[in-house]
Amino acid sequence: MNYTLHQLQIFLKIAELQSITKASEELYLTQPAVSIQLKNFQDQFPIPLTEVIGRKLYITEFGKEIAQAAEKIITEVYAINYKTLSYQGQLSGRLKISIVSTGKYVMPYFLSGFTKENPGVELNIDVTNKARVIESLEQNEVDFALVSVLPEKLKVNYVELMQNRLLYVANNENIRKNNKRDLFEKNPLIYREQGSATRNAMESFIFKNKFSVQKKIELTSNEAVKQAVISGLGCSIMPLIGIKNELKNNDLRIIPIKGLPIITTWNLVWLQSKKLSPAATAYLEFIDAKKKDIIKTQFSWINNY
Structure with a gap:
């Protein structure tokens, strides 16, 4: 077998979304490119990883096991990269944030300075609807969520960002x-x-x-x-x-x-039970120190209306 890390990442995304089209959109690749990589990856196994019924793609039981293994491999690769950066004295890790759709006009301005200061931190942002944001927070899939209404049924900590x-x-x-x-x-x-x-x-x-x-x-x-x-x-x-x-x-x-x-109010929220990573803790410190300056620099125009 001679599969690549790139193929593992593509198959894992396909397995997660059960759609080549959606996977291509999230990976910023063309659909034909994703289809070719999937075929090349599947050809290395004697048992099918996917099957198409009607027009819908399904992951086989064997494919689900391969996806689980792929996730572990990719996680270990990230860990190697983070440890390397750590030994070099850089803050490293992944910061995962889920934001409601209108939050895309807000959140990037509260992240750009942090990522420039910490190039070893990988940023993953999911822009989606409110229900999915709360679900990802509840399932502990993200470090933080950006919402304008605090979730009622979850015990969360939060920082107010802006009006x-x-x-x-x-x-x-x-x-x-x-x-x-x-x-x-x-x-x-x-x-x-x-x-x-x-x-x-x-x-x-x-x-x-x-x-x-x-x-x-x-x-x-x-x-x-x-x-x-x-x-x-x-x-x-x-x-x-x-x-x-x-x-x-x-x-x-x-x-x-x-x-x-x-x-x-736009609120950055996280679960009270969440054990924050060094990257997440550093980000909260960044927000505490820089929030007022960001609002003044980037959003003072709001006061005109």
């Missing part, structure tokens, strides 16, 4: 506006998917004001909602953090409404 402001936004064409109620009842409203913290805040505001929404559109990402509003498909309540350029370019405008903005 999250939600405002009513529309495109720059005329919208039907007679009063506050008309903005919600006479214009199509664009919602995030069920379980989204942004959607929950929006629905709470609508319920509190006893509005009767007639036209509702549901989309599954903040970017999709933003583009829909720009196109004139409807209006929405959106995080200010994600529309900086659109406001600057006059693609979107904020409609002042009494009771808005809704203000929540």
Whole structure:
């Protein structure tokens, strides 16, 4: 057998996602490249690792055992790399963070300085929906999670990063506006998917004001909602953090409404029972020392709205 570490990494990702397409996206490889590596890897075994039923790919029992072995091998390789860096006096290890989709406008700014100071730390960020973020935290799959609403059923520690402001936004064409109620009842409203913290805040505001929404559109990402509003498909309540350029370019405008903005807080959370790695501990120290400077340097524009 002559399989490579690269092939092990690709097969492990395929086994995790049970999809060549999804694996290629996460690995930033083309689908044909992933398919070729999978074939080359499978050809080295007399027993199938995968099988296709209909159009869906499944991992065989033997394939699952190989995936488990691959994970152990890759972990040991990482350990060798980390130990080498440690002997050279560098902080090393992996930092795994799961963040809700709108958190992608926030989290990179709180990480870039740390990774520049510590090039031996490997960064793994999963941008997903709130439900998956909480699940990964609960399953101890990550070191930290970034959420705007603290999980109720988990015992967590947390650090507040910065405010999250939600405002009513529309495109720059005329919208039907007679009063506050008309903005919600006479214009199509664009919602995030069920379980989204942004959607929950929006629905709470609508319920509190006893509005009767007639036209509702549901989309599954903040970017999709933003583009829909720009196109004139409807209006929405959106995080200010994600529309900086659109406001600057006059693609979107904020409609002042009494009771808005809704203000929540971005929190970096971790399980109370979590034994933090040296890299994770160093990152918390970095946040404590640099948080105010990062907010002042990168997010002072928010105070203009």
